[in-house]
Amino acid sequence: MSKVSPNAELGLTPPEPDTIRDDQTLDEKPCRDAPDKYVKCASEAPDGGLKAWSVIVASMLTTFCTFGYANTWGIFQDYYEQVLLSDKSPSVIAWIGSVQITFIFLPALATGRLFDLGYFKIPYVTSSCGLVVCTFLTAECKQYWQFFLLQGLFTGLFSGIILPQALSVVSHWFCKKKGMALGIVSAGSSLGGTLFPVAGQNLIPLIGFKWTVRVFGFMMLVSLGIAGLAIDRRLPPVNVKGGLLNLSAFRNPAYTIYCIAGVACPLGLYTTLTYLPVSATAVGVSNNFPFYLTAIANAASGFGRLSAGFLADRIGPLNVMIPFTSLVGILTFVWPYASNQGQLIAISVIYGIACGTYVSLFVAPPMAMGDVGDVGRRVGMFLSISSLGTLAGTPISGAINARTGGFQGPGFYAGGVVLLSVLLLFVVRLLQLGRLYGKC
Structure with missing residues (x-):
């Protein structure tokens, strides 16, 4: 490897082409031995200041309009089943929301690489x-294929281009306080997941479905307008060798197994959030209330996201994710047996907190499994791989529901795959630490 210039070491100029290699992640395990490049990242990142926090606000507004909007799919699922697409099965309708969430993750491989190269x-x-x-055009849709293309495919695609960049840029401004920063950023999706369904529940009876979705569009217009002005990178572009893929990253067993866990968890993670309103209607809860269960779960997840960030900085993200993701799996088993409004509210609150913890931290481990100059590509590969789980998860649950006529089957399926992902997280933690106890 050629010698790195002092200016490059200070992050003032891009490093020479051969200063960052594909195989640089192989021996970098920050949880155990805190390599020089990870320490360098921590010493250079401002971890605060007006510009850094303005970027965090911009990233939070991005999650508000992407994950926050996607997390409200349960209200659309319920409304489409009862009104607009009543001739379609729950599983068929669920493909719209599933494709939307999938495409939030899928383009991350390309957008992450573009981020590293400076195209931001x-x-x-x-x-x-x-x-x-796309949000404004969704209001004009009448047929299934129109909803599928606009609300599913294109809304997900555009969200999937801006979200990975908004997450990756956090590592430019925060390192020692990265967990806290990610927690605040992910709280935007909790805020969106609360405001969108509450607005929908109150506005649809007053102004109708079309104008309600248009109001959603105006909310996004203002939020993303502010975010576009405030968001920015700190470090110069880095042309990491290897092109779009860094296949050598998979020689790190911890990264490989974490990617497998990233597929398993979404296979069950979104089942409860998607079918909470439908299951509430099925057990006789008032027609005006099921919409609020999605809002309650997302509001509670805000507490989980913020708390997870503070805890992760102290004990490590994996140490926080494992117990709370286990709670997600257990509650997914319990949810189908809730038979009244009070029980459903309790499940919504606890599930929201636990689920929010996972969602706020799930990109933190791959961020730390290599060099900061390659963070976009490394996180992008992980998000693209995990999109396979988000694509199949809720439609599988919907198909099981249609075949069995109840929610016990989907609950057992979804809870099982979530707990499988927890076992994989245990393995990742052991590989990173090399021992049973410690910060990771």
């Missing part, structure tokens, strides 16, 4: 405009 503002602003336009 133009893709972000262009895709933000596309997301707003």
